[in-house]
Amino acid sequence: MWEVVNQLFLYIGMALIVVGALCDLIGALGLLRFPNFFVRIHAATVGVIGGAVYPLFGLTLIAFACDFLGYWRWLFASGSFITAIIIMFTAPAGSHALARGSHRGRVPVEPKVCDFLEEDKGRS
Amino acid sequence: MSRILSFLATFLLLFVVFIIASASISPMDIVLGLITSVIVAAFSSTLLIKEAPTKVFNVIRWAWAIAYFFYYFLIIEPKCHWDVVKRILHPKMPIKPGIVRVPYDVKSDYTITAVACSITNTPGTVVVDVDEEGKKYYVHWIDVKATDPKVCHEMISKTFEKYLRRVFD
Known part of the structure; x- marks a missing residue:
């Protein structure tokens, strides 16, 4: 029974890590291709959540499955889990601060469909 | 009374995080965790919890938080x-970026922050930007499908508010 669960955890964790590597690659491509700063933040978010948080959850599952590590597997599992949670809580604060600061600092929003923040508050 | 409860809530959360992060229940880790959590909780409990510390001990709120965690990571995030x-x-890069108004209808500071973090994540x-008097976020959206605030609320933040109102509000 436990063998099957361990194998399942191992494969799900490996799949999550592969997905994370792909997300990092695609996020980097997006950073190069997108036209301005605000749109590039979206590509960076793909790199943070898909490229850091999901692989760390996958690492948690892999560490649970690695019996040969003995006691230390709990340390690996909890360390990567706490790191994933902390990245999840702090990354949006960083991108929000960057977006707000650059909008106040008159970084161009072109190309755009609409900019209601500029209409409401102006760019002081 | 409420100050003691908020101290206790902060202390318990810190201690649990410490024990999970150190991944051991040896006496030294427990004593170290107790000392650091008491010191940090004594300094920061009045800053972290300003109203109704009994919310931390409510089991139903924790259940909604865990349900939201799984729903968020298994369904919402992969879709986006x-x-x-x-x-x-896509070779032609079909983007239509713009900043739209998204109104919100929640009360406590924690809920406003959590909904904003969910939208950004x-x-x-x-x-x-956040306008606390007008009760609305300014959201940069990569594909502006509608500029009407109500439709934007429907498409961007409705599910987040539905869950997080039951967790924090």
């Missing part, structure tokens, strides 16, 4: 990731 990844890899939407 797939959407943005398609836009990045999904690729495709980033909160640029």
Whole structure:
């Protein structure tokens, strides 16, 4: 029974890590291709959540499955889990601060469909 | 009374995080965790919990938080990731960026912050500014489908508010 669960955890964790590597690659491509700063933040978010948080959850599952590590597997599992949670809580604060600061600092929003923040508050 | 309760809540959360992060229940880790959590909780409990510390001990709120965690990571995030990844890899790059108004209807500071963080954490939407008097976020959206605030609320933040209101409000 436990063998099957361990194998399942191992494969799900490996799949999550592969997905994370792909997300990092695609996020980097997006950073190069997108036209301005605000749109590039979206590509960076793909790199943070898909490229850091999901692989760390996958690492948690892999560490649970690695019996040969003995006691230390709990340390690996909890360390990567706490790191994933902390990245999840702090990354949006960083991108929000960057977006707000650059909008106040008159970084161009072109190309755009609409900019209601500029209409409401102006760019002081 | 409420100050003691908020101290206790902060202390318990810190201690649990410490024990999970150290991954051991040896006497030294427990004593070290107790000492550091008491010191940090004594300094920061009045800053972290300003109203109604009994919310921390409510089991139903924790159940909703865990349900929201799984729903967010298994359904909402993969959908938004797939959407943005398609836009990045598409040869013509079909983007229609713009900053729209998204009104919110929640009360406590924790809920406002959590909804904003949820919106920012999904690729495709980033909160640029918050207007607390007008009760609305200014969200940079990669594909503006509508400029009407009510439709934007429906499409961006309705599910987040539905869950997080039961957790924090």
